[in-house]
Every structure is written in C-alpha cells, then in structure tokens.
Amino acid sequence: MxxxxxxxxxxxxxxxxxxxxxxxxxxxxxxxxxxxxxxxxxxxxxxxxxxxxxxxxxxxxxxxxxxxxxxxxxxxxxxxxxxxxxxxxxxxxxxxxxxxxxxxxxxxxxxxxxxxxxxxxxxxxxxxxxxxxxxxxxxxxxxxxxxxxxxxxxxxxxxxxxxxxxxxxxxxxxxxxxxxxxxxxxxxxxxxxxxxxxxxxxxxxxxxxxxxxxxxxxxxxxxxxxxxxxxxxxxxxxxxxxxxxTTLGDQRQVIIYFREEPKVIEIPGIKLIKDEGLRKTYLFEKSDRTVFDCVNQIASEHLIEDVSIESADIDTVIRKLYRKLDEENRTNEL
The missing domain is CATH 3.40.50.300 (P-loop containing nucleotide triphosphate hydrolases)
Structure with a gap:
C-alpha cells in the first residue's frame, strides 16, 4: 500500500x-x-x-x-x-x-x-x-x-x-x-x-x-x-x-599494489584517480579491451604485488549521471 x-x-x-x-x-x-x-x-x-x-x-x-x-x-x-x-x-x-x-x-x-x-x-x-x-x-x-x-x-x-x-x-x-x-x-x-x-x-x-x-x-x-x-x-x-x-556503471576501479614506484601509465581508457604511493587506484572505462588485458599490459611493464578489481562506487556512478545531465542541459540551451 x-x-x-x-x-x-x-x-x-x-x-x-x-x-x-x-x-x-x-x-x-x-x-x-x-x-x-x-x-x-x-x-x-x-x-x-x-x-x-x-x-x-x-x-x-x-x-x-x-x-x-x-x-x-x-x-x-x-x-x-x-x-x-x-x-x-x-x-x-x-x-x-x-x-x-x-x-x-x-x-x-x-x-x-x-x-x-x-x-x-x-x-x-x-x-x-x-x-x-x-x-x-x-x-x-x-x-x-x-x-x-x-x-x-x-x-x-x-x-x-x-x-x-x-x-x-x-x-x-x-x-x-x-x-x-x-x-x-x-x-x-x-x-x-x-x-x-x-x-x-x-x-x-x-x-x-x-x-x-x-x-x-x-x-x-x-x-x-x-x-x-x-x-x-x-x-x-x-x-x-x-x-x-548497471546502467551507468560501465567503469571498473582497479587498485594496484606496485613493488616499486611505476612510471606514468598511458593506456587509452585508464585514468589514475587516487595515488597513495605504491598503492594506486585507476578508473577503467569499458572498451574493446578487457580490464584483464590492461592489467596484464601493466604487469608486463611494472612489478606488481597485488591487484583488486571492483565495480565503480556509487559516488562515481552519480558523478557520471550528473555530468551527463549537465551536458544535456548545455546542449538544450544552445
């Protein structure tokens, strides 16, 4: 009721x-x-x-x-x-x-x-x-x-x-x-x-x-x-x-624990969102390449201790929704 x-x-x-x-x-x-x-x-x-x-x-x-x-x-x-x-x-x-x-x-x-x-x-x-x-x-x-x-x-x-x-x-x-x-x-x-x-x-x-x-x-x-x-x-x-x-969460958060400080990672669709020394959090956008492919590429170039893959948290999903709404508002105002 x-x-x-x-x-x-x-x-x-x-x-x-x-x-x-x-x-x-x-x-x-x-x-x-x-x-x-x-x-x-x-x-x-x-x-x-x-x-x-x-x-x-x-x-x-x-x-x-x-x-x-x-x-x-x-x-x-x-x-x-x-x-x-x-x-x-x-x-x-x-x-x-x-x-x-x-x-x-x-x-x-x-x-x-x-x-x-x-x-x-x-x-x-x-x-x-x-x-x-x-x-x-x-x-x-x-x-x-x-x-x-x-x-x-x-x-x-x-x-x-x-x-x-x-x-x-x-x-x-x-x-x-x-x-x-x-x-x-x-x-x-x-x-x-x-x-x-x-x-x-x-x-x-x-x-x-x-x-x-x-x-x-x-x-x-x-x-x-x-x-x-x-x-x-x-x-x-x-x-x-x-x-x-599910609708907007086409991103993954990947936490990588490095054995030594890595160089800047430049892979399309990957963004560093938190840097805590050897512990770094990256945001992965969905693309033709899987998260595992990208992690394997990073592992081939850097010494990695551990990896944790998570769905994007609700803050990230809501921020994405707000950005999408803001873009729609700007388009409608033109």
Missing amino acids: SIIDVNGITKVYRQYKRFPGLVGSLRSLVTRQYTEEVAVRDITFSIKEGEAVGYLGPNGAGKSTMIKMMTGILVPTSGELRVLGLTPHEARQHNSQHIGVVFGQRSQLWWDLPVRDSFDLHKYIYKLSDSTYQKNLNYYSNLLALSSFIEKPVRQLSLGQRMRVEIAMALLHDPKILFLDEPTIGLDVIAKEQIREFLRMINREKKVSIVLTTHDMKDIEEICHRMIVVNKGNMVYDGSVEQLR
Whole structure:
C-alpha cells in the first residue's frame, strides 16, 4: 500500500520584479511584473509503507522543495499530493502526528536546556501518554546510547551526539514516515556509521518509511534500496541503486599494489584517480579491451604485488549521471 502518492506535482515560485531608482520604486507601486521559476516540474511517484527511498539531485534541483511539500510546509502550484491519504498542507496538524522530520542543518532542540527537557516538551506537544513516552525514550536511549549526555545542555553536545538526539526525538511519537535532510552532514566516519546502522534497523524492524535527501552517496547505498534523482525540477531516474549502477556503471576501479614506484601509465581508457604511493587506484572505462588485458599490459611493464578489481562506487556512478545531465542541459540551451 502506498503511504505517499505524488501525481503531476509542480511548484512555481513567483518573484516580483523591482525597478531601480526613485521612479522605479514608484512604478513598482502601480505596476506588478514578476518572474517565475519552476522548482518542481510535473513529478509523479509513490512510496510504499516500509520503503526507504533516497531523493537525490544537484544543488537547486528541487529536493528541499519537494520535502517541504510532502511535509505540508509548502503548497504545490498544481498536481495532487497525498501523504497517509491526506493532502499535507490541508491536514498539516494531523499529519504532523504521524511524520518525523530531521534537518541536518536545523535543530528542533532547545539550545540552553538539558536534552531531557527537549524530550519532555516533545511529549507535551504530541500529547504522548506517560507509558508510551517512557517506553520510547528508554528504547531509543539504549539504541543510540543517549544516557551519558541526556542531562547535559544541548549546547555542550558534539555534532554527532546532537544528531542522535534529533533522530530520537523525531521518532518518540512513533511516526510512520521519517523525512531526513542531510542527517550525516559534518559527522565523522564512526558517527555516520552509527546513524546509518540505526536507520537501517528502524526501517527493517519498525517498518518506518524513510525519505532521505543527502549528498553523501554512502548514506543512500547503505540505507536505501531505491532512489529518485531529480535535476532542474524534473525527475530523471526512479529505480534501485543497483539498476543505476548497471546502467551507468560501465567503469571498473582497479587498485594496484606496485613493488616499486611505476612510471606514468598511458593506456587509452585508464585514468589514475587516487595515488597513495605504491598503492594506486585507476578508473577503467569499458572498451574493446578487457580490464584483464590492461592489467596484464601493466604487469608486463611494472612489478606488481597485488591487484583488486571492483565495480565503480556509487559516488562515481552519480558523478557520471550528473555530468551527463549537465551536458544535456548545455546542449538544450544552445
């Protein structure tokens, strides 16, 4: 069953044009001219209960606009949008009882108060019973290891601790959908892995639907089975991560461990992307020659200790997609 239905949604921002100078100011009072910018253009998709979906796109692609429409903050210009069977901006108060929202660069915590006070306020706002509140608080405190700093003021927490608190608070009222905007931004490797593991677990065990926007492709690869890619307001891809990798992943990453520093390798279709001394990573484009042929040629000219061949990682695939979209945009503008 679909928990989110988006059908032909378009969002147009209208900006009134200002004229320079005193005469221009007077003209602005009697003449209203404006420019229009399409942030989201005729997008259609649905998300099922328990699905984890990554919503991706370059800066300015319309990701945040769509999230704000799905949470009821913005009103679509046209199209039909249903979240939990209701129109979000018309039933915002009702829908807020069943969704959780985490914005990585905005906090819903009280800066000078202890973490527990922010949780208590959340209980009051969502009218949670004492038993439900205490059960969920204990559950998420244990899973996210909050007990060591739950009595500390929010301003004394590290970024990783604060993000764990934000996620716990967004889940205290048992939402059916969790919207996440850049949840791992600025976190170290360990903190990112803790957040990812937790999100995988609540999606798997509690069947919480997740809609995730991020520029960290590792988040998508480890949390989401499906991703939607948008560009300049248009949807350009909707499918699995593996399907996109198969479609665009006509590259291989080869890590070669040399016994001694090699000379510059000049073979068509091979590009050095990481140089770590005797450990070098090359990107191989598909061509008439196989990866093994190229590696054999390198081995015939240099002393090699070991070789590792991998599919291109999701970052490489997404970069390739963005470059392809950028080239198409430039061609269309000519």
